[in-house]
Amino acid sequence: MTTIESPLRQEWDTWHREREEQLRTPHGWLSLTALHWLDGTARGFDGIPGTWRATGDGGVELTADGDAAVDGVPVTGTVRLEPVDGQPGVLVEIGERRVEVIRRTDDYALRVRDPHAITRTAFTGAPAFDVDERWVVAGRFEAYPEPKRLTVGAVVDGLQHFPTAVGVVRFTLGGAEHELVAFPGKAGGLSLHFRDATSGVTTYGGGRSVALADPDSDGRVTIDFNRTVNLPCAFTAHATCPLPPAENRLSVAVEAGERIPPRPDLQP
Template sequence: MTSVAEDLTTDWQRWHDEREATLREPHGWLSLTALEWLDDTARPVADLPGTWRAAGDGTVEITAAASDGVAVDGTTVDGTATVRPVDGAPGVLVTVGERVVELARRTDSYALRVRDPQAPTRQAFTGVPAFPVDARWVVTGRYEAYPKPQRITVGAVVDGLQHFPTAVGTVTFTLEGTEQQLIALAGKGEGLSLHFRDATSGVSTYGGGRILRTADPADDGSLTLDFNRTVNLPCALTAYATCPLPPAENVLDVAVEAGERDDR
């Protein structure tokens, strides 16, 4: 018969293995090799064939010859192709051989990111460091929804850039004997996203904060917070991400020595 601590560690290890497998995917965050901001000048960028430019009408234009091997939606570009990235949405994906080029819109700026399976960060990846699993970091929280979701503004790790996540309520809980509260953001799909800083941020964990994703709250607003499953933002893994910062209110006054670390 296994103990509660053993079950917690076993479940965490399964989750952690899946997390690392996702990071190892050929075109995941570890595959990024470039981040370029486009303007209205058609020019070669990031060692890619053809020319790329932000057209000024909400679109990005790609000009290439068929021999360059650039494809949009599976169709080889032979001349000029136009794509329309959406602010805040996943980027439009363009293939160039085994590389994938992501064209993203951030407010009124347009960025190009290259995802290459041969990226040194992916090839050298040996795993994400984490604190030891400990049951004391599993607590029960209380969720209180806002009357209606609120679009808020937060900064980004890139100076001058902003993100506009949707805040849906607050989560209150006790950690290390002290009551804490975080603004909850809408999760991707189900559940909530808690993006926060704590006393470890910039010391043993990534300075831009970490994220804990939860399941949907129960009907009475209760939910389990397992801080052992706190993860780094992509910016802790690559220099070519544009991660949001936490809401200004989301700072815990305790050292959450749980979840993923940052050993850089």
């Protein structure tokens, strides 16, 4: 007998397939192979051409002999790179690889992106719970009078992030009322970054996030927890992901969305 999938499952299948394709891109999160923190001393790193140093005034200097390029232009001598705090970094091209120069508050680092990373070549997909209608819930967004700059920890010890919260989303789940601090989404809408009773058990301990469309004129939103995703740090040891704010801990087990992924880089 042929099983007919529900529209919810059909839409989720399409969304999840696109999500996995994005993860598989040659220089995406699965391609990370190293994270090197910089200081004021010019130094080289194994397998990476040139020398690199943080200038102390908002930039990074790269000195190379033509074996690295920025925007397709070979670097011969010294160039200054100026990554923006908390944003994707400046990419330096080294053959098939990319060295991403990032800024995190007043710290600078190099993140190596290699299409041949085992985390990418051995990737078999992002495991997830079964899709279920009960994880699609109605919520209401209440905006703060003014956005709030929060301080949260990171998966890297000693590092902090400073996301801007714009309000809270309130909803009912598991027979109880809950609320989560909301942040602007990367492509519009809102983002909820949270932990729940599955965190560190069946889902990644550093938290997951779910994207929401813009609230309607009455603040109403729909939260589809089936589309809860892991942050990059669930897939690689070389990410600098923020942790959820302390208040974004749900007492209920959200058995929806992505589960703990396999980590081929951690296998003996």
